[in-house]
Amino acid sequence: MTYKVIGLIQLQDESAFEDYRSQVGRTVELYGGTIATRGSLHQILWNELGCGVFEAFVELNFPNPESVMAWANSAEYEKLLPIRNKAMKLTLFSVSS
16 A cells, blocks of 8 residues: 655745755655655646645655654654745645555
8 A cells, every 4th residue: 555645735935945845855755755746737627625726736655654644743844844834835635545
């Protein structure tokens, strides 16, 4: 089974976003994760749930749900929150497949 974290990103500050992006990968790796995909929104086909507008997305892979939670609540990631909050608005959720 694969455990993924999906982030939907609404950019607010491009410079802060690049700063965040240059550091977040190391925090993911510390908890056994990898950045699988980063990309830009091409087109919304349906939005029946009323998801907010976003321009970019990220997909992270983790080995288990415990590592997802350990990363999301880690001191290393928490240090990035001021940069993240300046850089973007974010919807982050975990799924398994």
